[in-house]
Structures are given as structure tokens and as C-alpha cells.
Amino acid sequence: MKLPDLCSFENIVIFTGAGMSAESGVPTYRGAGGIWSEYRYQEYACQQAFDLDPEKVWKFHELRRRMVHQCQPNAGHVLVAEMQASLEQISLITQNIDGLHQRAGSDSVTELHGSLWRVRCEQEKKVSDALDVNMPSLKCECGAWLRPDITWFGDSVDIFTMELATTLAAQCDMFISIGTSGVVFPAANLPIVAKNHGAFLIEINTEATEASHLHDLELRGKASDVLAKIWNSAC
Numbered sequence: 001m002k003l004p005d006l007c008s009f010e011n012i013v014i015f016t017g018a019g020m021s022a023e024s025g026v027p028t029y030r031g032a033g034g035i036w037s038e039y040r041y042q043e044y045a046c047q048q049a050f051d052l053d054p055e056k057v058w059k060f061h062e063l064r065r066r067m068v069h070q071c072q073p074n075a076g077h078v079l080v081a082e083m084q085a086s087l088e089q090i091s092l093i094t095q096n097i098d099g100l101h102q103r104a105g106s107d108s109v110t111e112l113h114g115s116l117w118r119v120r121c122e123q124e125k126k127v128s129d130a131l132d133v134n135m136p137s138l139k140c141e142c143g144a145w146l147r148p149d150i151t152w153f154g155d156s157v158d159i160f161t162m163e164l165a166t167t168l169a170a171q172c173d174m175f176i177s178i179g180t181s182g183v184v185f186p187a188a189n190l191p192i193v194a195k196n197h198g199a200f201l202i203e204i205n206t207e208a209t210e211a212s213h214l215h216d217l218e219l220r221g222k223a224s225d226v227l228a229k230i231w232n233s234a235c
């Protein structure tokens with residue numbers, strides 16, 4: 001099959017989900033081995049749980065931070081970074097909170113659901129980096145609990161980040177979904193926005209998803225393998 005040449009598109013959005021990091025050993029959300037089949041999100045990943053028992057919620061997030069820290073960016077992350085460095089028309093939007101795109105060398109990443117590597121103080125409305133695996137303190141200098149700067153169940157996606165992502169999707173002429181099941185909203189609106197604005201949509205996934213029908217080209221396989229084929233046939 002002839003793959004479209006990335007270099008013939010003016011604005012390309014790469015939109016990644018948990019499947020992008022699956023080859024790094026980070027568990028996906030759904031399915032066997034998915035993190036929420038083991039932990040009930042109501043107890044560990046929502047504001048109510050945090051208000052009830054911040055230490056318990058932090059223990060879980062410290063575990064996730066340690067797990068992700070041990071994972072390495074995979075060949076797919078590296079290819080995305082290489083593609084971004086070579087083609088300035090590529091924008092990267094991720095639903096992942098693992099920071100693996102940045103560790104692979106992507107320096108411009110729109111993180112829709114925040115990052116495990118940032119914390120925020122709700123009291124002071126302040127966000128800070130928390131790159132050390134061992135957090136020096138789980139409390140802010142003002143005395144309030146810090147919380148992970150990620151979108152928990154029931155939280156809204158940061159409005160400015162969502163606006164930026166929507167604008168990028170509306171302006172692109174190629175939209176590539178990688179390793180996302182396409183069922184988590186509002187993120188799942190982005191391919192719809194791109195489609196409504198006339199973009200060509202490619203889906204890279206090991207299996208069909210609820211969003212497959214939106215895409216003009218469905219490429220089945222592991223993210224790193226399919227990306228390598230696309231990149232090898234570019235320009």
C-alpha cells in the first residue's frame with residue numbers, strides 16, 4: 001500500500017494515547033494489564049479520593065512515578081521526536097502523562113491530561129516541576145497538600161490546553177492518531193474537529209477502535225513499526 005508522503009502536508013498533528021507507551025512497558029488504560037483493572041480509580045484518581053485521604057492517593061501516584069521512571073522511551077517515541085525535529089509542520093498532542101515523549105527528545109508537547117512530573121498547589125494556584133522520583137515534600141510551602149498536575153476522573157481538561165489542541169486540530173491537513181482507543185472525551189473530539197475541517201486522518205493502532213471509522217487510512221500494527229514505515233516513505 002502506498003503511504004501518504006508527510007512532506008506534502010502543511011500542518012500535521014500527531015495525537016498519541018496510552019498505546020504509544022505500551023512498548024515501553026507503561027500499562028494502557030483499558031484491557032488486560034490496564035491499570036484500572038487493578039486499582040479502582042474512585043479510590044486513587046479523583047479529587048474526592050484525594051480530599052478523603054491524600055496520603056493514600058499520593059502512595060499510588062508515587063508508585064506510578066517510580067514505575068514510569070523505570071520505563072524507557074521506545075523506538076516510536078524516538079521516531080516522533082526525529083520527525084518533529086526534521087519537519088517543523090508537525091505538532092504533537094498527547095493524552096499521556098508519562099513524559100516519555102519529552103525524554104525521547106520532543107521539546108514541544110501539548111499534554112492534554114497533564115503530567116506525572118508536575119505538581120500543583122490548589123491554594124496558591126501554582127504549578128511546579130517535580131522531576132525527582134522521590135518527592136522532597138508532598139506539601140507546598142504554604143502548608144497545603146500538593147496534588148499531581150494530572151487530569152483525574154471527574155476533572156476538567158485545562159481550558160487553555162484544550163483550546164490550543166482544538167486549534168491545532170482545526171488547522172491541520174493531516175491528523176495521525178496513535179495508540180488511542182478514542183473513547184476518552186474531550187480528547188476524542190480532536191479527530192472529529194480535524195475531520196470536520198477537511199484533514200486527512202490516519203489511525204495507527206494494533207486493533208480497530210470506536211474512532212476507526214473517522215480515519216481515511218487505518219494502519220494496523222505496533223506504533224513503532226508503523227511509524228518507521230511512514231517515516232521511511234516520507235520526502
Ligand code: NAD
Nearest residue numbers: 017018019022028029030095096097098179180181206223
Ligand atoms: P486506552 O488504554 O484507552 O487505549 C490504548 C489504545 O492503544 C488501544 O486502542 C490499543 O489497541 C492501542 N495499543 C496498545 N498497544 C499498542 C501499540 N504497541 N501500538 C499501537 N497501539 C497500541 O488509552 P487512551 O486512548 O490513551 O485513553 C486512556 C487515558 O488514560 C488517556 O487519556 C491517558 O491520559 C491515560 N493514561 C495514560 C497513560 C500514560 O501516560 N502512558 C497510561 C494509561 C492511561
